[in-house]
Amino acid sequence: MTISLVPLKESSVDIVETFNRWNNDPAIVHLIRPVRSEEELTVEQNLTVESLAERLQTHDIFLIYADDHLVGEVNVMYDAAHLYRQEPGSAWLGLVIGETEGRGRGVGTTALNLLEERLRQQGTPRIELGVFAFNEAAHRLYEKLGYEEIARIEAFTYWNGQFWADIRMEKRLT
Incomplete structure (x- = not known):
């Protein structure tokens, strides 16, 4: 499987529809956005083309492709x-990783390695991220790639009947 990162340069209806499907997918919504209650997990959050x-004015966004499929x-x-x-x-x-076939197959690892190389080349000194404490698979992935825990923000998000911390991690690139 060939993994590639493609910079997203402009908004389109197709990309907005795909992002909205991922961002509201009940199988992963609890992994990608913090909420304060069980009810918030079912509230749809939808982007528009606008x-x-x-x-895109404040973020660099890269689409992750596995072979020729956006995942x-x-x-x-x-x-x-x-x-x-x-x-x-x-x-x-x-x-x-919005598509099921992209999960657990090394897509995230390869995508992050590609992104880190791109950021190193442009002189970015460090990366920081947050991972919810219950998301053990993602936490293991980041540790495997050399990210280190720098803090925990307690009671950050609600999932499965309780509040969980946001684990802040960093990786120095320079």
């Missing part, structure tokens, strides 16, 4: 206000 175009996206935001460590030039990372 809102995705606005997001996910990874996005980067620089010097985000929600960084735990406010170090200039830091990248905040978001990753969604």
Whole structure:
């Protein structure tokens, strides 16, 4: 399987529909957005062509392809206000493997390696991300790739009858 990252340059109806399907998929919604109650998990959050175009002004978004099939996206935001460590030039990372066939097959690992190389080449000093404490598979993935825990924000999101921490992790690139 060949994994590639393709920069998203402009918003389109097809991409918005795909992102909305992923972002509201009951199988993964609890993994990709924080909520404060069980009810919030079922509230649809939908992008529009216009809102995705606005997001492209503040995020670098890369579509993840496995062979020729779109399976996910990874996005980067620089010097985000929600960084735990406010170090200039830091990248905040978001990753969604939206298609079932892209999960558990090394797609995330390869996509992150490709992204890290791209960020190194442009001189980004570090990456920070958050992973919900119940998401053990993602936590293992980030640890395997050299990300280290720097903090825990307790009671950050609700899932399966309780509140869970957001584990903040970082990787130095330079």
